[in-house]
Structures are given as structure tokens and as C-alpha cells.
Amino acid sequence: MKKNKSSVSFKETVRFALRGFKVWWRENPQILLSVLICGVIDALTPYADIWLLARLIDEIAGGRDPQMIKVYVLALMSTTAILTLLCAGLTRWKNVQLACLWHTQNKVFMEKLLSMDFADMDDGHVQELRSRIWQNTDSGGWGLYKLIYSFDAIIRSVMSIIGALLLTASLFILPVTASDGLKILNHPVFIFLIAAVMFGITFAAPLLAVKAGSYWVKYADENQLGNRLFGFWLGNLGNDRSKALDVRIYRQDILSRNNLKKYNPFIPTSKLAKASKGPMGGYRALSGAVSQVFVGVAYIFVCLKALGGAFGIGSIVQYVSAIIALSGGLSMLIETLGDLRNNTSFLRTVFEFLDLPNKMEKGGTRVSQNSDTGYEIEFRNVSFRYPDQEDYALRNVSMTFHAGQRLAVVGMNGSGKTTFIKLLCRLYDPTEGEILLNGIDIRNYNYHEYMQLFSVVFQDFRLLSFELGQNVAGSMNYDCDKAAQCLRDAGFGIRLDKLPKGLATALYKDFDEKGVAISGGEAQKIALARALYKDAPFIILDEPTAALDPIAEFEVYSRMNQMIGEKSAVFISHRLSSCRFCHDIVVFRRGSLIQRGSHNVLVNDKSGMYYKLWNAQAQYYEVEEE
Incomplete structure (x- = not known):
């Protein structure tokens, strides 16, 4: 200020x-x-x-x-x-x-x-x-x-x-x-x-x-902070449904009120x-x-x-x-x-x-001119550091990803998995190195055409308080049959049949008092259906079943190959059982790619990180002998 x-x-x-x-x-x-x-x-x-x-x-x-x-x-x-x-x-x-x-x-x-x-x-x-x-x-x-x-x-x-x-x-x-x-x-x-x-x-x-x-x-400084706290306490804290439970259990309203007294x-x-x-x-x-x-x-x-x-x-x-x-x-x-x-x-x-400029380079090469034989993506010695951060989120990552391949990305929290996806989708550009699509630096491609190559379900995805069909298609006008099929493929078919207006049913009640509330698992299914509806060559799923119960998760994964078809797919999941149907698995640790191979190869490498992660989860599902 x-x-x-x-x-x-x-x-x-x-x-x-x-x-x-x-x-x-x-x-x-x-x-x-x-x-x-x-x-x-x-x-x-x-x-x-x-x-x-x-x-x-x-x-x-x-x-x-x-x-x-x-x-x-x-x-x-x-x-x-x-x-x-x-x-x-x-x-x-x-x-x-x-x-x-x-x-x-x-x-x-x-x-x-x-x-x-x-x-x-x-x-x-x-x-x-x-x-x-x-x-x-x-x-x-x-x-x-x-x-x-x-x-x-x-x-x-x-x-x-x-x-x-x-x-x-x-x-x-x-x-x-x-x-x-x-x-x-x-x-x-x-x-x-x-x-x-x-x-x-x-x-x-x-x-x-x-x-x-x-x-x-x-x-002005004090006013801005105080007004921000005032708006949070009177507006966001009380109106945000996602905060309602914690507010009441931990009396976060009292904590907010005390901070408001300090800066009001x-x-x-x-x-x-x-x-x-x-x-x-x-x-x-x-x-x-x-x-x-x-x-x-x-x-x-x-x-x-x-x-x-x-x-x-x-x-x-x-x-x-x-x-x-x-x-x-x-x-x-x-x-x-x-x-x-x-x-x-x-x-x-x-x-x-x-006046903030868009600094990302926007090339003019058409993506369609290089897609006759499918797509191949290569990370070539890629390192990335977030703005104003000293530590690298990714360090010297090199790998190739072929068309039609199923790739699982695993690792502990903070290992660089989501950053890897953001770079792949060109939400960020590498700090060092380059990412190539069919041998051409992705910065040389038409930015919007390149973005159309990807359907993504992020961990923190959001649905809007509009019609279900509009959420799936991301458009006011959409193919009803295609939207319904994508929802069924994603495991939302039973709930879809029970909705009063089908695809025209509004989600939540922000704009329609007859809107329906949906659970976290149902929202995740809709987000998956949205990714399928886009029908992009690459589908990326970041913890796609985190909010699903085990049965629903099994149903989704059992239909995954049918849903994805010939598309290339990247999965990020802490549940390593989802990696078994992938062609290839890459393991990240502290921003570096430390292992790569199939499930059978990696799980038999007892000195590797994948083996440790797999067994850390598997021990809870083993039956103890009497």
C-alpha cells in the first residue's frame, strides 16, 4: 500500500x-x-x-x-x-x-x-x-x-x-x-x-x-483488512454451506468475531x-x-x-x-x-x-496440422518453480507419453503430481526445459487449440448452480442423448432417472428453489461425465474417485477402459489399486520422477517407493491369521 x-x-x-x-x-x-x-x-x-x-x-x-x-x-x-x-x-x-x-x-x-x-x-x-x-x-x-x-x-x-x-x-x-x-x-x-x-x-x-x-x-490498509474480515464474518462464514458444520462444531464464529474485534x-x-x-x-x-x-x-x-x-x-x-x-x-x-x-x-x-500482461507465449501453429498419427507428449528436462518460491516443485523431469497410453501418476502429498498436470495442460510454462507435442514445443501451438486437447477432473473441481445437462456440456445448448450417456457411464444413471426434470434439473438452490442437493460422490460423477462429454484426446483424472464409496469406485474403474476408449489417459490417485489397469506408472518424490514401469514391475522392486506405498495401503486390507 x-x-x-x-x-x-x-x-x-x-x-x-x-x-x-x-x-x-x-x-x-x-x-x-x-x-x-x-x-x-x-x-x-x-x-x-x-x-x-x-x-x-x-x-x-x-x-x-x-x-x-x-x-x-x-x-x-x-x-x-x-x-x-x-x-x-x-x-x-x-x-x-x-x-x-x-x-x-x-x-x-x-x-x-x-x-x-x-x-x-x-x-x-x-x-x-x-x-x-x-x-x-x-x-x-x-x-x-x-x-x-x-x-x-x-x-x-x-x-x-x-x-x-x-x-x-x-x-x-x-x-x-x-x-x-x-x-x-x-x-x-x-x-x-x-x-x-x-x-x-x-x-x-x-x-x-x-x-x-x-x-x-x-x-486504507486497516480499512481493507477490517472490511475483509467483516465481510467474511457476516457473509462468507454464514452463507457458505461447506463451512456450516465446522463453524458449529468448533465455534469458528467466535474465533472470527475475536479477530474482527482486533481489526474492525x-x-x-x-x-x-x-x-x-x-x-x-x-x-x-x-x-x-x-x-x-x-x-x-x-x-x-x-x-x-x-x-x-x-x-x-x-x-x-x-x-x-x-x-x-x-x-x-x-x-x-x-x-x-x-x-x-x-x-x-x-x-x-x-x-x-x-494492465497485467499475459506473459505466456501464444504460438500460431495449428494443433490439427500435427495430429494425423496421434499425439505424443515429451517432457524434456522440465523443472518448475512457482512464482516467488525458492524451492522447485518439479526438478529435471524427462519422460515420453504415447497416444492411447494409460499413465498413472503416484507419490506422497507435495511430491509434484498436480504440478505435473498443470504443466501438461499448459496452465503454467516450465521454468526450465520444454514440453513437446509431436516434437514441437507446446508454446509454439495455438494456445486455445492446445487447451482443447484435454478433459480434466481436478481435485477441487466446481459445479455451477445451473441445469445438470448444462454442467455436463459446459454450454446452454447440448446433445441430450450424449450428456445422459456420459452421466450413465460415470455411474450417475440411477440418480439421473430419479431427478424430476432429468437433465433440466437445476443443481443446488441458488437460482432455482426446486434445485436438488447432490453429495460429494455424486458431484464427482458429474465432473467425470463432464470430462467424458468434452471428448478430448487426453483425459486427466486427479483423484477421480476420492469422494466415492468402494463399490462406486469399483464400478467406475471397471468401466474405465470402455469409457475412455482409444483416448490417452492420466490418473492421479492415492489409492494405488487404481494403477493396476494402467500401462505405465510414474512415481514422484519431492518434485523428481524416481520410478517408472508397470504395476507388476514396480511392486516387485522392494527397494522402491512404489513398493512402500503399495504395502502401506495393502496391510489394511489383509486378513490376519488366527
Whole structure:
């Protein structure tokens, strides 16, 4: 957060603000257009009423011409009615657009997240940037969100200043004629001093308010952490079904509440709360007090000039209203520009995130041009280290994987099995070495075509709260017969037949109150069916039966060859019984490939890791002799 606390130049403020407005214009021009048009009309409407009301009062106090009074009354009523209706329609249009503000901003960030390399998406720094953006928006409306309301304030203040200047210009020009004692009001020096005092007060009030607002930037770190804990405690902890059991058994709500008390920015002992009771609140109060001084000065000056015969009683209403509006407009403009300056530090974070480049090389070679004789993948002296980590997750891995082969990948936790899969699927690129597909570095292939080669069931897979068939196909439109067959092949057939709407049944109740809950084992079957439906040349299963009972697991593995057919398959499993039907087994330990061979070869090598792993599991299934 050091950047947030560094100085911000006017040039930088303008540059980041313009970039932010361009984002909003690209995503939804109507947001800016509605704010612009509505702001102009809203700001200028009161001045029409002020001018007409002043003329009406002057006529009543002066000439008292019934015809002119009637004209002014009708003009005032009709103008007010028309402008009120126009403002109501424009305000409705603007409010509709502003209702989309949050979702539009989320869309910008979601599109960035979905388009960036997985390696960046998985990076801790990127996740921290993303979290800071949400917390800044939630805690104070900072960032892109702030720009829209600042734009609204700028439009209103500028229009208010223009309208007020038109109505107040004559205040300083019309001379006092009725009293010698008040003719000092005509002296240029006195007029200059009065104007200087008014403008000084006008500038002082918003500057004090900006100073008060700067404490949001100063304590941004604490606010973000506290707001994150607050949101976790009130939202995630209570709403996440997966946490419900542990929360109740281990009273994690108490643990969370205690941490929230320690970092909560919304309690009286937080730094922000102390600042609000101290200097932050003081600056804000002083700003309000200075504004009231201006009102008093304006009333005194206008009334003295009216008393000296410079203008009639109706003009008092015009000048007092206009000069207070002028001060309000100037104050709003200065305060808004100050807010924009404070907001620049938060926009830095936004654009640091949005400007993250995709560093993975995207080649242009078509995968289809090299698939006539099947696929062969080779790891050639591949090493990999995760970003900001000193230790290698994989070290000097070399192996070849042929088309149609069944490969099992085994090893203890943290041995590099899942990292091996991520590199194979090109979610990451090797730190050293290369991975070849049919003799060509996979970085030279069209990235999206290469990704289409793989169907994967990850350990931490996710299903969406949509229709079952849409989850299997990953699409709104799908082949019903194919989806149903894939579910049956994955062992979900009996449950499918019992679902009220079959493939059209919604999973979970997030979007459909008639949605069905599914167990962990059923979810794993659906994930397996999804991999089968994609019908990719390579199918990769990372602990594909971890949530299944032994009978269901046996049924899945007994049909595995039938399901996979001629495809190449990679299995990661801690249950080594699943390795027996694989052609080849590779054993990882501490990031290195230490053994390779068939089950029969490896299980007979009593000095090897595979033998130790196999016997560690087998001993629990052996029957003890009496």
C-alpha cells in the first residue's frame, strides 16, 4: 500500500481519471450520458425559478401591474411544472443506469480475471490486488465506482457556477444611490475585498473537507483488512454451506468475531474511528462552520446594497440564492477535485490489475496440422518453480507419453503430481526445459487449440448452480442423448432417472428453489461425465474417485477402459489399486520422477517407493491369521 500513501500530481490525477472514464464509456456510454444530461438540467433548473420569482416579487413590491403579475405567476408555474417533469424523467433514466453500476464494474474485473493467464490468476500478488480493489470499493466507494459520482458532482457544480455567475454579475456592478454612508459599497477596493473574502471562504471550506477525506487514504490498509474480515464474518462464514458444520462444531464464529474485534474499522477504537472523533471530524466540522460564515457574509452584503437602493426587494431573493449557489458550486467542484486526487491512489491499484500482461507465449501453429498419427507428449528436462518460491516443485523431469497410453501418476502429498498436470495442460510454462507435442514445443501451438486437447477432473473441481445437462456440456445448448450417456457411464444413471426434470434439473438452490442437493460422490460423477462429454484426446483424472464409496469406485474403474476408449489417459490417485489397469506408472518424490514401469514391475522392486506405498495401503486390507 505504499503507493496509496505517496504524493499524487495533478497530471496523474487527470490521467487516471480520463482512463477510468474511458472504461465506463466503453462498457456503458449511457451511464455517462445520463449523468451528464441530468446533471445539466438539474443544476440549471433552480435558476429559472429564482429569476422568475425575483421578477414577481419586484412587481408585487413595485409596479403592482395585475397583468404582469399574472404573466410572472403563469410563467413560474408552467416553467416549474415542465422542468420538474423533465427532471423526473431524466432522473429515472439516470437511476436505471446507476443501478447497473456495480454489475458493470464487476464485469470489467471478471473479464480481466477470465482472460488472464492461469499462472497470473493463481499468483498471490494478483489475488491481493483483486482483494484490495473490492475492499476499496466496499469500504468507501473508491476506484472506478467513485468516478461516476465525481463526474456527476463536477457537472452539477460547473453548471451551478455558470448559472450563478449569470445571476450575480450585476450584484457587484449596480451602485448604491440612496445613502451616503453606504456608498463605500461602490468603491472598487471594498468590492474587491468582499469578493476576496467570499472566494477565500468558498475555497477554504472544501479544502478542509478534502483534508478530512484524505484520512480514508491514510488508513486504507486497516480499512481493507477490517472490511475483509467483516465481510467474511457476516457473509462468507454464514452463507457458505461447506463451512456450516465446522463453524458449529468448533465455534469458528467466535474465533472470527475475536479477530474482527482486533481489526474492525467500524468500532470506536479503530484508527479511522479515532480520526473521525479527532482531526478528521474536526476538519469536517470546520468546513461546515466556514460555509455558514459565507452565508452570513452574503446576506449582509446583499441586504446592505438593497438598503442603499442598488436594487429592489425581489433582487435580494435572486442575489442571495444565486451567490449561495455560486459558493456551493465552487465548494463542490473543489471538494470533488480533491476527492479525485485522493481517488487516484485507488485507481493506481485498479489499473495495475487491469494492465497485467499475459506473459505466456501464444504460438500460431495449428494443433490439427500435427495430429494425423496421434499425439505424443515429451517432457524434456522440465523443472518448475512457482512464482516467488525458492524451492522447485518439479526438478529435471524427462519422460515420453504415447497416444492411447494409460499413465498413472503416484507419490506422497507435495511430491509434484498436480504440478505435473498443470504443466501438461499448459496452465503454467516450465521454468526450465520444454514440453513437446509431436516434437514441437507446446508454446509454439495455438494456445486455445492446445487447451482443447484435454478433459480434466481436478481435485477441487466446481459445479455451477445451473441445469445438470448444462454442467455436463459446459454450454446452454447440448446433445441430450450424449450428456445422459456420459452421466450413465460415470455411474450417475440411477440418480439421473430419479431427478424430476432429468437433465433440466437445476443443481443446488441458488437460482432455482426446486434445485436438488447432490453429495460429494455424486458431484464427482458429474465432473467425470463432464470430462467424458468434452471428448478430448487426453483425459486427466486427479483423484477421480476420492469422494466415492468402494463399490462406486469399483464400478467406475471397471468401466474405465470402455469409457475412455482409444483416448490417452492420466490418473492421479492415492489409492494405488487404481494403477493396476494402467500401462505405465510414474512415481514422484519431492518434485523428481524416481520410478517408472508397470504395476507388476514396480511392486516387485522392494527397494522402491512404489513398493512402500503399495504395502502401506495393502496391510489394511489383509486378513490376519488366527
